[in-house]
Amino acid sequence: MGAPIIVGITGASGAVLAQRCVEALAARGRAALVVCTQAGAVVWQQELGQPFKEWARSAPCRVLPVSDIAAPIASGTYPTGGMIVAPCSMDALAAMAHGLSSNLLERAADVTLKEGRPLVLVPRETPVSVIHLTNLLTLAKLGVRIVLPVPHFYARPQRVDEVVEHIVGRMLVAVGVDEALPPAQQYGEGIR
Ligand SMILES: Cc1cc2nc3c(=O)[nH]c(=O)nc-3n(C[C@H](O)[C@H](O)[C@H](O)COP(=O)(O)O)c2cc1C
Known part of the structure; x- marks a missing residue:
């Protein structure tokens, strides 16, 4: 079992991505340390119909308060296997691109960057402005992996799940937890 993975949840649409990510990490025996912003909890309730705090009580992870800037993941001396921010708001994206650390999520991302650990962002916004694109480019140049939450049309998905x-x-491959997508998720018949 590798070092724990930090899962940051912000107020962009797509709370289910964070929920399934935590479950997938648990299924792999990988510890998850979760930090959710206030806006993240608002969107979670709206999209999943359950308060984030209620889910957190029995979720297969450790949840850290976003206001707790003295939590272990605020320090680079605490070993982690990297961080996934999913869904990632344009607000959090801007903060990370400019090295802001005004809450635990931003601080953990800044620490992940400075320690050279894998940082994976799943930004959700459309259309995107030049500001958004510039911030994404800034982070991509620093080695941050940007996983867009887009459908894999080539496999003809029938359901949202x-x-x-x-x-x-894709997120788990990008952060280094999985080596590759399962064969059924790969391009398959499209490539010869
Ligand atoms: C229902 C709902 C959906 C939202 N969807 C998005 C989104 O997809 N992308 C985004 O950048 N912001 C979205 N927002 C706005 C963010 O929640 C807002 O900018 C917030 O300040 C982000 O704060 P955080 O980065 O601390 O989570 C949404 C807000 C609500 C209430």
Whole structure:
């Protein structure tokens, strides 16, 4: 079992991505340390119909308060296997691109960057402005992996949960937990 993975949840649409990511990490025996912003909890309730705090009580992870800037993941001396921010708001994206650390999520991302650990962002916004694109480019140049939450049309998904499973698979590969997507998620018949 590797070092724990930090899962940051912000107020962009796509709370189910974080929920499934935590479940997928647990299924692999990988510890998850979760930090959710206030806006993240608002969107979670709206999209999943359950308060984030209620889910957190029995979720297969450790949840850290976003205000707790003295939590272990605020320090680079605490070993982690990297961080996934999913879904990632344009607000959090801007903060990370500019080295801000005004809450635990931002601080943990800044620490992940400075320690050279894998940082994976799943930004959700459309259309995107030049500001958003510039911030994404800034982070991509620093080695941050950007996983867009887009459907894998080539496999003809029929249900939203198929799309979610595929995106979570991409996230786990990007952060280094999985080596590759399961064969059924790969391009398959399209490539010869
Ligand atoms: C229902 C709902 C959906 C939202 N979807 C998005 C989104 O997809 N992308 C985004 O950048 N912001 C979205 N927002 C706005 C963010 O929640 C807002 O900018 C917030 O300040 C982000 O704070 P955080 O980065 O601390 O989580 C949404 C807000 C609500 C209430």
